[in-house]
Structure formats: C-alpha cells, structure tokens
Amino acid sequence: MIEISKDLYQSSAHIPFMHFTLHQYLLLTEEPVLVSTGTMQQAEQVLPEIKKLLNGKELKYILFPHIESDECGGLPVFLKEYPNVITVCSELSARELSGFGYKGEIQSKKHGELLTGNGFLFKFIDYPSEVHLQNGVVFYEETRKIFFSSDLMLRFGDAIGQTIDSSWKEEVGAINIERIPNENQLETLKNSLLEIEPKFIAVGHGFCVNCK
Template structure:
C-alpha cells in the first residue's frame, strides 16, 4: 500500500494510505498530518504495523528525528497505535493531549510523560499555533478532542466527517453527504445531548481547511459541513 504525501495548507502535509479491503469497493483512507514549524508536529500516529511506511513518508518532508510534538484526537489503534515507535524515532518528541486523556490513558501508555493540555491551550510550534479543544464523546471517546491551527485556519477533525473512498487530497466538493453515508454504514458517532452544541462551537471557528482522518480534506467554508453534521446528529443520526 502506498502512502501519498500532499500539502493541503501552507506547511501542513497530509500522509494518506488507502486500504482497499475496508468498505470495498471504494476502500478507506487512513490519514496523518505533519505540521511543519520550528517544532514540527505529527497529528495521528497510525497503526504500529504501518510505522515504517509512515516514517518514510514523513522523511520526504522533514527528518523524523526533528519531530517535537505528537498528537491525536483520541486513544485508538489508528490514531495512537504507533505512538511509542514515533517517540523512539524522535528522541525530543513529546505526546501532547488533553489533560483527561493523559490522566486516563497516556500517563501509563506513553514511554515518555505526555504534555497535558488545558482547554484552549496553544502549542506554539514556531510559525504554527495548535490550539487544543476537548470534544468529549465527539465523535467518540471520553477523552476526544481536536486541534485548530490558528495561522492557516486548519481544523484537525480526527474522525469527524469520515467518508470512504480515495478522493483527492483536498477538495471543495461536498464532504457532508459522503460523511452521512459513511455514518449510516459504520454507526461510529456518539449521539449525545451535547454533540450538536460541540459541533456548532467548532463551526464558530470558521475553519478554512478541514483535515479529515478518513477521506479527502476540505477547503472552503469549513463551518457549513460542521453545522450540517450538527443538524444530522440533533435529528437522531441514521436509522438504527
């Protein structure tokens, strides 16, 4: 399987691997994002078995050992599985996550102590600014959260707006419709009383790029698909 590297915003690179056996015939992409600054950050670690290919992809942009920060939305194999392999390959790197995720999982799981982030806290990467926003149970996981890169207006959405297929790295086409279709297939989102409100708060950031973990990233009015997803969730989501 080939990992493709594409710049989706200034200094932000998408590393994408298509797995054709998931959701055939369209297949399913697993995406990581490299935020290149004075202190580079990798968002999403990928699976442990995928680490060699992902490390090679990162090296096309910057030496792996330059990584200073490692982040992800929630603790799950495709997001945090290779965490300790990245820590071993980048001796100055540190995992950064919300305080809750550190308390319930990462203080024990990470080979080096993680950096616990408060709600709204910003990591200054030098040229990029990553703001942590906790989104408990959105889309899933008590410790879930997203990062918002302030200089480019890029929201690192994790599993939000997941859709199948191997589309372009960056699209201005509809991502809400495909995401609703994927939710009908996977039933992956938690439909809690707070889900819609949290999605609307993310929309209020008015992101210009949505960096999606599964599927094409989106360029344009990022608030619109987030508000559409909020309406979908508030209406009860897909039929059971």
C-alpha cells in the same frame, strides 16, 4: 507524503474492502508537528519519508485526538526515533498512555487551551470521542486556519491526496447523532466548532475539505 495544503503533508492508507482511507499529517514548520501517528505498521512505513522531509530536524510534537490504533498506535515508533518528542493529547488520553507504559514526555490539554510554537498556534476543542463519550480533543491551527477533524467529517472512498469543496457550516451541520450519540454533547460540540472559521479541514478519514 503529499503536500495537501501549504506546509501540511498527508500520509495515508486506503483499505479497499472497507472503502476507507486513514490519514495522518505532518505540519512542517520550524518546530515540526505530527498529527496522529497511524498504526504501528503505518508509522514504520512513513518514518523514512518523515525523516527525509524533516531534513535533520527533530520532530517536536505529536498531537493525537483520542486513544485508538490509527490515532496513536505508532507512538512507540516515533518515540524511539525522536526520544525528546512531546506528545500532546487530552487529560484522559494522557492518563491512559501512562497505563500503557508510554515513557515519553506528555502534555495534556483542556478545551480552549493553546499550544504555541515557532510557526503555529493550535487551539484544543473538546470532542467526546473516547469510550463512553468522554472527552478527547480536536485541533485547530489558527495561523493557517486548518481544522484537524479526526473521526468527524468522515467520508468513505479512496481519498488519498484528494480534496473536495464545501462550507464549514455544512460540514458542522452534517455531524449527526450516529457520530456523537448524545444530543447535548452533539450540540455543545457543534456550538464550539461554529466559533472557528477554518479554510481547510484535514480529515482523519476520507476527503479533505476546502471551505468556501
């Protein structure tokens, strides 16, 4: 794992034939938070590194934005290692997880709700990323001003450990109808994103962004 921003560790996989990179993040605070699990295979690979970084601490939370293999496929791997871990996700994802037989503790979060812990404050923002444009969530860690963009602000290329510079307004402005194929929902998402002012975008795919 690479410390891509203060307290924030990135774990990645690059898929050469797709020119595509997938990332997950560990926010290493008193109450450690994993953002997205990666696939089952990625989770198994990264677990020893996470254990090393946690240095005997328990993983407290797993946040994931929507049901998809790269976002939450590795949940069973982490639940086995950390049976008390609390999974935090959208209401729809929470209902789906039970259907998949997930037995760990789940907290569901709505738009505007917070998750406060020792060393962080996450705000949840609706993101119509689930099938049929239903709501998943994206996360904003207000203490460090880090936005976890999931499949938004996505770029192609081998982007492991790399950052680029951009402005938050440009990044929000570039979210297009291909990403959210409904004009009203796209507009609503952009408006809620413009209410925050991140300094760093921890992307799910591609290059992380330093916001100028």
